[in-house]
Amino acid sequence: MADLIRKPFGEPVVMRKAYGEALLALGKSRKDVVVLSADVSNSDFSYMFETAFPDRFFNVGIAEPALVDVAVGLAKSGHVAIANTFAFLFATRAVEMVRTHLCYGDTNVKLAGAYAGLSDSFDGPTHHAITDVAILRSLPRMSIVVPSDPLAVAKLLPQVAAWKGPVYFRLCRNEVPQIYTDAYEPVMGKGITLMDGDDATIFATGVLVSRSIQAVEQLAQEGIHARLVEMHTVKPLDGEIVAKCAKETGAVVTVEEHTIIGGLGGAISEYLGEHAPVPIQRVGINDRFAETGPYADLLDKYGMSVETIITAVRNVISRK
Numbered sequence: 001m002a003d004l005i006r007k008p009f010g011e012p013v014v015m016r017k018a019y020g021e022a023l024l025a026l027g028k029s030r031k032d033v034v035v036l037s038a039d040v041s042n043s044d045f046s047y048m049f050e051t052a053f054p055d056r057f058f059n060v061g062i063a064e065p066a067l068v069d070v071a072v073g074l075a076k077s078g079h080v081a082i083a084n085t086f087a088f089l090f091a092t093r094a095v096e097m098v099r100t101h102l103c104y105g106d107t108n109v110k111l112a113g114a115y116a117g118l119s120d121s122f123d124g125p126t127h128h129a130i131t132d133v134a135i136l137r138s139l140p141r142m143s144i145v146v147p148s149d150p151l152a153v154a155k156l157l158p159q160v161a162a163w164k165g166p167v168y169f170r171l172c173r174n175e176v177p178q179i180y181t182d183a184y185e186p187v188m189g190k191g192i193t194l195m196d197g198d199d200a201t202i203f204a205t206g207v208l209v210s211r212s213i214q215a216v217e218q219l220a221q222e223g224i225h226a227r228l229v230e231m232h233t234v235k236p237l238d239g240e241i242v243a244k245c246a247k248e249t250g251a252v253v254t255v256e257e258h259t260i261i262g263g264l265g266g267a268i269s270e271y272l273g274e275h276a277p278v279p280i281q282r283v284g285i286n287d288r289f290a291e292t293g294p295y296a297d298l299l300d301k302y303g304m305s306v307e308t309i310i311t312a313v314r315n316v317i318s319r320k
Helices: 015-029 047-052 064-076 095-103 132-137 150-162 208-221 239-249 264-275 295-301 306-318
Strands: 005-014 033-037 057-059 080-086 109-114 143-145 167-170 175-180 192-195 200-204 226-230 233-235 252-259 280-285
Touching: 005 015, 015 033, 015 047, 015 109, 015 150, 033 047, 033 064, 047 057, 064 080, 064 095, 064 109, 095 109, 095 132, 132 143, 132 167, 132 233, 132 252, 132 264, 143 150, 150 167, 150 175, 175 208, 192 208, 200 208, 200 239, 200 306, 208 226, 208 252, 208 306, 226 239, 233 264, 239 252, 239 264, 252 264, 252 306, 264 280, 280 306
Parallel strands: 033 057, 033 080, 080 109, 109 167, 143 167, 200 226, 200 252, 252 280
Antiparallel strands: 005 175, 143 233, 192 226
16 A cells, blocks of 8 residues: 555645635636636635636625526536535525535536535534535435545545536635645545554544544554545445445444534445444534634534544444
8 A cells, every 4th residue: 555644744734725726727627617606716715716717707696596506507508617605505505406406407516615514613603514414415416525635635626527417525614734645546436545454444534534644643552453544535435445444344433524413424324234234433523513713622622633533443442
C-alpha cells in the first residue's frame, strides 16, 4: 500500500478556498460547466469561477428553490450545472426541488454544499448542517461525496462533474489539515484503506479523517491495531470494502461530522445488518442540536474528539 498520509500533516488550508481553486481549474478544462450561486459566491469562493468565466456564472439571489430549478434547466440544455449555497439549505429550503425536479427528473446537476457540518459554527444550530446527508441520501438517484482535505477536493470535483446524474458535494467552511500525499488517487464510489490493522475497522468521512488518523496512531501505542478506511463517497456505498473489513477485523466504528442517524453510520449499519453483522459503534452527533462557538471546540463537545474515537474502538473490540 502506497504511503498516502503526510507525516506530519501539511499546513492547514481553508477548504472553501481549495474548492474555489478546483472549480476554476474545472472551468478551464470543461467548457460545458456552468456555475450557479444563491448570492454566496464570496462565502464559498465560487467567485473565482465567476471572475474567470462571467458568461458561465449565474447568481439567482437568495432563492434556493430557484437555484435548483435554474440549474435543472441549464442541465436539460446540455450543461453540467454546479449549484452553490450553504449545505443546510439544500436539505431544507430547496429540498422539494431537489427531490422532484433534480432527482425524480434524473438531471445532471451537482449541489456544492458549503459550510457543512458544524463548520458554520458561530451562526448556530439554524445554520449547522448535521442532517443533510441523511435527508439527501434518502432520495433516489442522489450520490453523496464528502472530501476530507484540499487535495481530495481537487481530485474528486472533476469526478463529480463527470458523474451522470445528481451529486451532493459536501464541503467544510474552515481550515483543514493537508492529509494526503500525491499518491492519493480517490475513485468516486470506492473506499480507500489509509492505515492497516486487524483489531477493528474505522470508516471515516470528511474532516474527521484527520482525527481518525490521530486516533489510530494513539491506539497503536497501546497495542491496538485499527484499520482506517476513508469513505469519501457515502452513496453509492462501497459495500464490498465494508463487508471485507468487517469480516477481517470483526468490529467497526464509523466517524462523521453529522448526526449518527442516517449518515455514514446509518448506511454502514444498514449494509452490515444484511451482509456481515459485527459489533458497530457510530461516532458523530448524538441526536441533538449543537450550539454556537469555536469550530474545534464544538467538534470535541458534541462527540467527535480523538478520544471519543479511541473509546469507541475499545468498546467494539470488547464486544467481539
